[in-house]
Amino acid sequence: MLSILLRRLLWTIPTLGAVSIVTFLVLSYVPDASERKPRSLATDGAAVAAYQREHFLNLPRFVNTEPRDTRALASRAADRVAKGDADADQAARELVRLGGAALPHVLLTLGDRPSEERLRVALALAPIAARMGLTRAEDAARPELAVAFWTQFWTDRGVEFRRASVRTAIERLVRYRTVSRAQELEELDTYVVPAVMEKLEAPATQADVEVARTLVEVLAHTTERDDRIDADASVEDARATVARWHEWWLVYETDFITLDGTTLVSAMVRETRYGKWAAGAALDLSGASPRADETYARIVRAAPTTATLVFGGILLGYAIAVALGTFAAAMKQRTLDIGLGAVVVALHALPAAALALFAHPLGGAALVVPTLVVAIGLVAGPARHQKSALVNVLHRDYVKATRARGASRLRVIVRQGLRHALFSIATLITVEPPIALGTAFVVEAVFGLDGLGRLTVEAVETRDTSFLMALALALALAATVRVFIVDLLYGVLDPRLRGRVIGGAS
Amino acid sequence: MLALASFIGSAVVPMPSRGDAVGSVLGTDSSGRDVLALLLHGGRAVLGTAILAVFVATIAGAFVGALVGLSSLRRNRSLERWLEAVDTFPAIVVVALFRCIEEHPSNIPVIAAVAIVKWAEVARIVRAESLRLGQEDFVLAARALGASKLSIARRHVLPHVTAAVSVSAALGIASVVLLDTAVAFLGMGPGTDAASWGELLGEGLRSAAGRPLGGPLVWAPLGLLTATVAAAYLFADALRDAQDPNAVRKQSARAAREPS
Numbered sequence: 001m002l003s004i005l006l007r008r009l010l011w012t013i014p015t016l017g018a019v020s021i022v023t024f025l026v027l028s029y030v031p032d033a034s035e036r037k038p039r040s041l042a043t044d045g046a047a048v049a050a051y052q053r054e055h056f057l058n059l060p061r062f063v064n065t066e067p068r069d070t071r072a073l074a075s076r077a078a079d080r081v082a083k084g085d086a087d088a089d090q091a092a093r094e095l096v097r098l099g100g101a102a103l104p105h106v107l108l109t110l111g112d113r114p115s116e117e118r119l120r121v122a123l124a125l126a127p128i129a130a131r132m133g134l135t136r137a138e139d140a141a142r143p144e145l146a147v148a149f150w151t152q153f154w155t156d157r158g159v160e161f162r163r164a165s166v167r168t169a170i171e172r173l174v175r176y177r178t179v180s181r182a183q184e185l186e187e188l189d190t191y192v193v194p195a196v197m198e199k200l201e202a203p204a205t206q207a208d209v210e211v212a213r214t215l216v217e218v219l220a221h222t223t224e225r226d227d228r229i230d231a232d233a234s235v236e237d238a239r240a241t242v243a244r245w246h247e248w249w250l251v252y253e254t255d256f257i258t259l260d261g262t263t264l265v266s267a268m269v270r271e272t273r274y275g276k277w278a279a280g281a282a283l284d285l286s287g288a289s290p291r292a293d294e295t296y297a298r299i300v301r302a303a304p305t306t307a308t309l310v311f312g313g314i315l316l317g318y319a320i321a322v323a324l325g326t327f328a329a330a331m332k333q334r335t336l337d338i339g340l341g342a343v344v345v346a347l348h349a350l351p352a353a354a355l356a357l358f359a360h361p362l363g364g365a366a367l368v369v370p371t372l373v374v375a376i377g378l379v380a381g382p383a384r385h386q387k388s389a390l391v392n393v394l395h396r397d398y399v400k401a402t403r404a405r406g407a408s409r410l411r412v413i414v415r416q417g418l419r420h421a422l423f424s425i426a427t428l429i430t431v432e433p434p435i436a437l438g439t440a441f442v443v444e445a446v447f448g449l450d451g452l453g454r455l456t457v458e459a460v461e462t463r464d465t466s467f468l469m470a471l472a473l474a475l476a477l478a479a480t481v482r483v484f485i486v487d488l489l490y491g492v493l494d495p496r497l498r499g500r501v502i503g504g505a506s
Numbered sequence: 507m508l509a510l511a512s513f514i515g516s517a518v519v520p521m522p523s524r525g526d527a528v529g530s531v532l533g534t535d536s537s538g539r540d541v542l543a544l545l546l547h548g549g550r551a552v553l554g555t556a557i558l559a560v561f562v563a564t565i566a567g568a569f570v571g572a573l574v575g576l577s578s579l580r581r582n583r584s585l586e587r588w589l590e591a592v593d594t595f596p597a598i599v600v601v602a603l604f605r606c607i608e609e610h611p612s613n614i615p616v617i618a619a620v621a622i623v624k625w626a627e628v629a630r631i632v633r634a635e636s637l638r639l640g641q642e643d644f645v646l647a648a649r650a651l652g653a654s655k656l657s658i659a660r661r662h663v664l665p666h667v668t669a670a671v672s673v674s675a676a677l678g679i680a681s682v683v684l685l686d687t688a689v690a691f692l693g694m695g696p697g698t699d700a701a702s703w704g705e706l707l708g709e710g711l712r713s714a715a716g717r718p719l720g721g722p723l724v725w726a727p728l729g730l731l732t733a734t735v736a737a738a739y740l741f742a743d744a745l746r747d748a749q750d751p752n753a754v755r756k757q758s759a760r761a762a763r764e765p766s
Contacts, residue, residue, distance in 0.1 A: 011584075015591045029607045349735035351684060353691040353707060354728050380739070434596035434623070435681065441598055442688045457692050460602050468603055479594040 074102030100189025313374025325386025348380035567628025575636025
């Protein structure tokens with residue numbers, strides 16, 4: 001039993017995954033996002049590229065067959081510098097930005113280049129040497145010494161460009177937090193960034209803040225991205241800074257790591273818009289992001305109103321429907337039956353907007369009237385169902401036998417009626433919420449309630465994809481939980497179905 | 507009841523598409539357009555939307571349902587779960603998603619949303635029916651005679667599922683009309699430039715917020731909407747009664763009692 005329930009709960013995971021993928025696919029076609037904003041950034045090519053990069057618009061949607069890493073970027077930039085074309089300056093800046101992480105790739109191929117190209121590349125690397133704070137770094141900027149400088153550098157220091165040695169250096173830095181330890185890391189430049197990011201966690205105490213500050217200092221120095229933690233920063237400030245660094249890392253990670261083997265395969269999935277979105281969502285959920293409380297909090301704040309409308313409406317609607325259906329089945333007068341049927345159908349057919357506006361003057365502060373409006377739209381189906389089910393049952397032999405044994409008509413109707421009511425509720429309750437949700441959205445709009453409906457309409461107007469994404473996921477989660485509860489309910493209601501239905505047989 | 511339903515239905519469906527020449531019997535809306543003409547155009551739009559959406563969903567759903575129900579996948583629980591997940595996804599949110607990605611407002615989101623959500627419902631119905639029919643003697647006999655799955659699906663399963671599917675389709679039309687109204691009312695519809703009952707109703711209701719029964723701008727679209735949905739609903743009801751073996755038995759019993 002328990003294993004069946006667990007298996008059932010596990011089903012939510014693939015379902016949510018599928019819903020997120022489909023929703024993402026739809027939302028990835030939101031227009032303008034790639035054109036509108038950059039146009040306002042003027043026609044600066046670099047700014048547009050940066051904007052697209054930060055919104056992952058340069059990535060494919062689901063599978064990246066050629067994820068770019070340091071090696072690819074560095075050799076491309078180095079080639080452009082070597083050729084000395086018009087865009088060589090830009091390529092040189094790119095090379096400097098990649099920094100130490102690119103050095104192993106650039107310096108290893110330096111010897112293979114013709115001497116003229118070798119010189120150009122070596123000179124382009126000079127700012128890195130300065131940033132590293134190497135002794136005699138100024139030699140790297142002098143044409144006659146640059147190539148020799150870097151050749152010597154790689155002979156002497158190449159051995160330090162290793163993951164393991166970087167990790168021990170970071171451990172030492174975290175433990176002692178001295179300038180010389182930081183210097184040790186800065187001499188490897190951006191090569192240390194992946195390991196530092198791995199070590200960088202959202203600080204919880206003042207002691208953590210000191211560690212984070214030291215690490216961020218190294219990051220800020222090597223990447224020349226000026227976002228540091230002040231000496232007297234509070235824990236919150238430090239957390240925000242660390243979160244910004246993690247967001248930056250989400251975008252620029254591949255500039256500083258080399259992909260091979262398993263990391264290459266995983267990057268094919270991770271280096272996509274979907275992968276980035278999922279990683280960003282995980283970052284938000286972990287609470288590390290300053291944006292975390294925005295979308296989620298809005299949904300959490302608005303959900304109770306909508307949930308009350310939907311589920312309160314369904315329960316109320318079913319209560320009315322069961323009463324009406326039972327009544328109609330018990331009454332043999334056809335005129336009454338037809339009259340009730342007509343009223344129910346008319347109420348069902350009336351658009352919720354009209355109903356809500358007619359009911360609006362009754363007030364809606366306590367959610368009672370709005371819930372009633374939702375309920376009325378739902379009465380027709382179950383009322384019919386209840387009536388025909390009960391009429392059928394009352395003709396059965398076992399009911400006649402019960403009556404013959406002396407049970408009153410009322411008793412039979414109430415007992416049979418209630419049992420059928422519970423069954424139809426259990427069956428239909430998975431089907432109704434989507435419909436009730438539509439009604440609830442309209443009702444919210446009419447009564448000015450602060451629910452999911454209003455947020456959705458706003459999100460559509462502003463094309464707020466992150467909200468719609470979160471909404472779709474939340475609703476899918478609610479749906480799977482609902483199906484789960486209904487299965488449990490079946491088991492409680494009918495012992496014969498226990499195990500069978502929960503097992504998932506239809 | 508069937509006759510009544512089809513009467514209302516046919517009275518609504520083949521409305522003339524050009525209503526410009528009709529005098530301003532019902533007055534004009536806020537931008538001075540003739541309400542009757544707008545109503546006629548809106549009727550064509552909303553019914554076109556509903557019929558197209560339900561048609562696409564029904565065809566796709568019946569195909570998938572029969573495929574799943576008759577193939578070796580029929581005992582596959584995960585497929586049932588997927589269908590359930592799609593079926594229980596709120597159409598209005600799908601409308602919101604599609605509305606978000608189109609450049610110019612149109613009624614494509616509603617059609618797409620209904621088609622996307624509704625096909626799973628049809629598929630579930632057809633799958634359940636095919637599972638049940640697969641155990642019936644005549645299907646077993648056909649199989650024993652060497653009939654292919656395709657011909658079993660065509661000759662034996664489809665005629666039996668049309669009943670359930672057509673009821674679901676008729677109800678589907680009612681729900682699409684309601685959905686379209688809700689969407690238009692929420693301001694996610696094709697916009698006020700297009701003629702739509704929902705837009706008209708929304709405009710009428712907003713302008714008549716104080717009075718309980720506003721002008722023709724409220725009651726005309728409201729009446730048409732209610733009539734259309736009720737017609738579709740009653741039609742579905744009649745279909746179900748006509749095809750329900752229990753109900754048939756009752757009817758014939760009644761006919762036997764009062765021979766007239």
